[in-house]
Amino acid sequence: METITALFPWITNGPLILVQVMSGLSVGMFLFLVSVGMSLIFGVTRIVNLAHGSLYMVGAYLMVTLIGFLPQRPWAFWLALLLAPLGVAVVGGVIEVALLRLIYRRDPLMQLILTFALILVIGTLVLIVWGPDNKSVPRPEALAGSVRVFGQPFPTYYLVVLALAPLVAVGLWLIFYRTRWGMLIRAATVDREMLGALGVDVSRLYTEVFMFGSWLAGLGGALAAPTVAVALGMDGDVLTTAFVVVVIGGLGSFAGSFVSALLVGELQSFGILIFPAISIVLLFALMAVVLIVRPCGLFGRPEE
Amino acid sequence: MYMRRTSVTTWMVVPSMLLSLTAGVPTVAAQGKPIRIGEINSYSGLATVFTFPYKEGLLMATKEINDAGGVLGRPLEFIFRDDKLRPDEAVKAARELVLQEQVDFLAGCITSAVGLAVSAYAKEAKTLYFATHCQTSRLTWDDGHRYVAHTTNNVNQYVRVMARKAATLGYKKWAHISPDYEYGQNMWEEFSTYLKQLKPDVQYVQQNWPKLGESDHSSYITALLQSGSEAFFSALWGAQEINFVKQAQPFGLFDKMRFFAPAVGNPDELDPLGKEAPIGAVTSGFAWYDEGLQKRHPKLAEWAKRYTEWSKGKEPKLGASWGYASGYIIAEAIKRAKSTDTDKVIGVLSEGFEMDFPWGKVVMRGCDQQAIPPQWVGVVKMNAQGRPIMTEVEEVHGKEIVRSCDEVAQLRAAAAAKQKK
Numbered sequence: 001m002e003t004i005t006a007l008f009p010w011i012t013n014g015p016l017i018l019v020q021v022m023s024g025l026s027v028g029m030f031l032f033l034v035s036v037g038m039s040l041i042f043g044v045t046r047i048v049n050l051a052h053g054s055l056y057m058v059g060a061y062l063m064v065t066l067i068g069f070l071p072q073r074p075w076a077f078w079l080a081l082l083l084a085p086l087g088v089a090v091v092g093g094v095i096e097v098a099l100l101r102l103i104y105r106r107d108p109l110m111q112l113i114l115t116f117a118l119i120l121v122i123g124t125l126v127l128i129v130w131g132p133d134n135k136s137v138p139r140p141e142a143l144a145g146s147v148r149v150f151g152q153p154f155p156t157y158y159l160v161v162l163a164l165a166p167l168v169a170v171g172l173w174l175i176f177y178r179t180r181w182g183m184l185i186r187a188a189t190v191d192r193e194m195l196g197a198l199g200v201d202v203s204r205l206y207t208e209v210f211m212f213g214s215w216l217a218g219l220g221g222a223l224a225a226p227t228v229a230v231a232l233g234m235d236g237d238v239l240t241t242a243f244v245v246v247v248i249g250g251l252g253s254f255a256g257s258f259v260s261a262l263l264v265g266e267l268q269s270f271g272i273l274i275f276p277a278i279s280i281v282l283l284f285a286l287m288a289v290v291l292i293v294r295p296c297g298l299f300g301r302p303e304e
Numbered sequence: 305m306y307m308r309r310t311s312v313t314t315w316m317v318v319p320s321m322l323l324s325l326t327a328g329v330p331t332v333a334a335q336g337k338p339i340r341i342g343e344i345n346s347y348s349g350l351a352t353v354f355t356f357p358y359k360e361g362l363l364m365a366t367k368e369i370n371d372a373g374g375v376l377g378r379p380l381e382f383i384f385r386d387d388k389l390r391p392d393e394a395v396k397a398a399r400e401l402v403l404q405e406q407v408d409f410l411a412g413c414i415t416s417a418v419g420l421a422v423s424a425y426a427k428e429a430k431t432l433y434f435a436t437h438c439q440t441s442r443l444t445w446d447d448g449h450r451y452v453a454h455t456t457n458n459v460n461q462y463v464r465v466m467a468r469k470a471a472t473l474g475y476k477k478w479a480h481i482s483p484d485y486e487y488g489q490n491m492w493e494e495f496s497t498y499l500k501q502l503k504p505d506v507q508y509v510q511q512n513w514p515k516l517g518e519s520d521h522s523s524y525i526t527a528l529l530q531s532g533s534e535a536f537f538s539a540l541w542g543a544q545e546i547n548f549v550k551q552a553q554p555f556g557l558f559d560k561m562r563f564f565a566p567a568v569g570n571p572d573e574l575d576p577l578g579k580e581a582p583i584g585a586v587t588s589g590f591a592w593y594d595e596g597l598q599k600r601h602p603k604l605a606e607w608a609k610r611y612t613e614w615s616k617g618k619e620p621k622l623g624a625s626w627g628y629a630s631g632y633i634i635a636e637a638i639k640r641a642k643s644t645d646t647d648k649v650i651g652v653l654s655e656g657f658e659m660d661f662p663w664g665k666v667v668m669r670g671c672d673q674q675a676i677p678p679q680w681v682g683v684v685k686m687n688a689q690g691r692p693i694m695t696e697v698e699e700v701h702g703k704e705i706v707r708s709c710d711e712v713a714q715l716r717a718a719a720a721a722k723q724k725k
Contacts, residue, residue: 016526023522123349132352134543136550136576146554152526155554228519229546229576233350237519272514272523280515 015150020269022149026158028265029165030224034238035245036172036257037216043189043252044209047100047111051118053239054126055214059088059221060230061126064135077140085218092214096207104206119235127232135230157226164223168216169258176254185209189252244283248290250300260298338381339374339644341634342401344394344412344422345437347386350543351414353572354623358414358437359384360615361624365631367614375635376642383407389414391421398425398433408644409434411634416440416486423452432646436630437623440490444674445712446719451646453637453653453673455630459487461702462588463494465679466537466566468705469586469698470495471502475535475562479510481524481548482539488516491539491566509533514544521548525555533561541567549573549582558582569684569694570622581692585684590622591694592663597680600664600699607662629661633668633675665701671709676702 038052066080095118103111138144139157146153176182184205187195196202220238228234245264249256267286271279296302343362345355362382370379383405387394394413401407410426411434413419419438426433427449434453435443441458480496482488492511499506510531512524525548528536540548545567552558562584567573569587591597598605611620611628636659641648656670664678678701682694707715 013530016530019526020523023526027520027522127348127352132356134353134546134572134576136546136578136580138579139550139554144554146556153529153555155522155551157554158522227547227550229543229550231350231543231546232352233517233543234519237517268520269523273527 015152018150019152019154020273021266022154022162023158024266024269025262026161026265027268028262029161030220031241031245031265032165032258032261033168033216033220033223035242035249035261036254037213037220038242039246039249039252039254039257040185040216041210041213042246044185044192045100045104045206046108047104047115048108048251049210049213050112050115050239051095051122052213052217052242053235053237054119054122055088055092055217056221056224056238056242057126057230057232057235058091058122059084059218060137060225060228060234061130061135061221062087062218063137063222063225064130064230067137074140074142081219081222084222085215088218088221089211089215092217093207093211095214096210100210101203101206119239123232123235132232137225137230139226161223168219172254181208241283244287246297248287248297250294250297253297253299253301256297256299338379339376339638340381340383340405340407341409341411341434342385342398342405342407343382343436344385344387344397344401344410344418346389346414346418347384348388351389353542354437354621355414356623357615357618357621358623358627360618361611361620361627361629362436362631363627364611364614364624365628365635369631369635375638376644380631380635382411385412387412387418389418391417394418395421395425398422399429402429402431407431409634409646409649411436411630413438416443416490419443420447423447423449426451430646432649434630434634437626440486441494441707442486442490444672445707445715448672448674448712448716450650450654450673453668455633455668455675456626457675457677457679457702459490460494461676461706462566462679463491464498464705465588465681465700466564466586467495467498467502468700469681470499470535470537470564473535473562473586476505477507477509477533477535479508479512479528479531479533479536479561480538481512481514481521481528481536483516483518483541483544484513485516488513488539492537495537495539514540517544519544519547521551524548525552525557528552528557529555529560535562535564538563538565538568540565542572546573546576549577550580553580553582558584562586569682571619572621574684574692574694577692579690581684581686583684583686583692586681587684587694588679588681589694590620590625590663591680591682591697592620592625593693594682594695594697597663597697597699601662603662625661625663629659629666629675629677632659632661633666637668664699667703669709672712674706674712676706678702679705 034056038049041047041049062084063080066083070076070080103114143157143160146155176186184200188205192202245260249260267282271282347355366380385397387397398410409432413422413435414437416438419435423433423443432451434455436455439459441460444452444454480492482492496508510533512527514521514524563582564586566588568585569589574581592604592608608620611624637649637652638644640652653673654670657668659666667676669676678699680697680699682697684692685695687693
């Protein structure tokens with residue numbers, strides 16, 4: 001025991017551990033928003049959308065523009081938070097109708113090449129539209145400071161994220177399991193051909209799902225914007241982690257994304273404390289272990 | 305991840321096959337016409353925040369030089385290539401520039417890895433390479449050779465200025481946060497050893513090594529708060545340092561311990577941070593707007609105005625001054641050699657020379673072909689308009705603090721011995 005406390009002096013510091021748990025949860029919440037959209041799009045359209053991180057980045061940049069454009073009032077932040085993801089949904093809709101629709105029947109490799117090309121195209125467009133300078137969204141005045149949690153300071157804004165993301169999760173659950181549209185989505189993930197044969201306009205459903213997934217990515221980006229620099233390159237960073245989250249949780253699984261996002265958030269948070277030198281490896285090690293034990297991910301279903 | 309990797313390789317293979325079809329068309333080398341310099345840098349993605357101002361500065365210098373009659377009666381011409389931040393891309397571009405474009409010299413680099421890779425290629429191809437923007441000291445010191453010259457300061461110079469300032473303030477217990485790669489390790493090593501040398505009673509109580517590009521720093525911030533240090537050093541830069549500062553502000557970290565961060569005082573970080581800037585942080589940077597600096601260097605204000613006109617309304621940045629200086633240093637070396645012959649230009653560089661710039665004297669030192677410009681250290685404050693700026697600027701010339709030629713020779717000998725093993 002003494003060697004353990006010598007190695008990890010924080011281990012006896014209960015409040016610190018609790019704060020670390022909460023900080024891991026808030027990281028997990030951002031990841032959940034991004035990865036659930038990616039997972040949803042894959043579940044329905046069978047496309048691995050590598051440009052999902054780019055949509056997240058566009059959400060953050062739209063936030064910068066809207067904050068600059070709207071009058072400096074307390075409500076401006078919340079209005080921007082509402083509008084920016086909608087803008088991303090429109091971008092997603094355009095991508096689906098103009099590009100993805102043409103390649104659903106093609107080789108999966110072609111689809112990957114297209115979404116990979118979109119990373120480069122969107123990255124360059126963002127550079128042209130917003131320029132090379134780093135941008136930032138200030139936290140809303142009321143949420144700029146910190147509150148005491150178990151005697152430790154904890155940023156107020158993260159508390160808001162902690163409250164908001166579960167609301168989104170519950171909302172998603174209600175949509176998936178309590179509405180007709182949700183039922184269609186679930187049906188499409190199981191058997192798309194049958195759904196089409198039953199007279200459902202599948203191509204419209206695809207557009208809607210892609211827009212909805214993009215909206216979630218945009219919401220993740222918009223919500224994360226006040227905590228990070230809005231800069232070129234934020235797309236690649238989030239894409240890798242979101243991809244790992246989706247693979248661990250199981251491609252196409254809603255509950256999988258939720259559990260796996262929280263798991264990865266906590267792993268990153270504690271990985272830094274316990275094994276700072278290999279915290280990045282831990283993420284991929286977890287993915288490897290999950291893939292060995294359950295090749296379809298924690299909540300994934302095998303393809304027939 | 306497998307799927308992604310497949311897509312990347314396929315994606316890379318197809319266009320490069322197409323490219324190889326068109327690249328085979330020989331371009332007629334314009335003999336006796338412009339002096340051509342192949343410039344390799346990162347002109348897409350996250351580094352553009354630094355490389356765009358750099359390129360503006362370089363092109364401004366080129367325009368001025370050519371308008372004044374060029375070099376040896378010939379105009380200077382830069383041929384730009386994008387390295388996508390990757391050493392292998394950069395070396396590929398260098399090879400293409402040397403073999404197909406038949407450029408006279410190579411220039412460029414933003415990351416240290418790219419600089420070292422192009423430098424190794426230049427040595428092998430016996431082509432002179434002017435490293436212009438990356439900052440690792442290995443470039444001209446441990447791994448230095450006659451085919452590489454460095455036209456901007458290296459890590460050693462601007463970190464030592466920070467350490468010297470730190471030694472004059474009373475802080476004894478220190479921590480640090482640095483990105484875990486070549487540059488971050490080099491920075492902390494230089495800072496901690498020089499500070500210890502100047503002030504032997506300092507203690508290093510805690511270390512943080514986030515990975516390069518980490519976006520969530522809350523665990524490190526908690527660790528810093530618990531460390532009991534009075535001050536801490538940061539080798540973070542760019543978007544990552546903005547992330548760190550934004551996340552540390554709600555914890556009041558900068559009120560609890562003094563922040564020493566060379567990069568934070570540059571406008572590419574201070575402007576986006578705005579109200580969230582770390583007031584009181586000790587920083588280095590190019591405070592061209594500072595009244596004291598403008599008084600000391602009477603041509604500075606006029607240069608800044610010219611740059612703003614040239615770049616259609618942008619304010620100068622550190623990178624802009626580096627691009628501008630690099631253009632003139634390359635031109636001066638050729639002018640003094642009275643030839644574009646590689647050996648003759650190296651001959652001039654190995655003797656060394658000095659040049660005056662609007663921000664002071666730059667020494668091109670002969671023994672290592674390393675530029676030694678003035679260095680600045682200051683404190684982050686809000687100005688009257690509520691914009692964060694670097695103030696209380698103190699100037700130290702790099703030559704007062706930089707490692708001597710003897711020390712460089714020792715570093716090179718040690719590196720050579722290591723390679724033999």
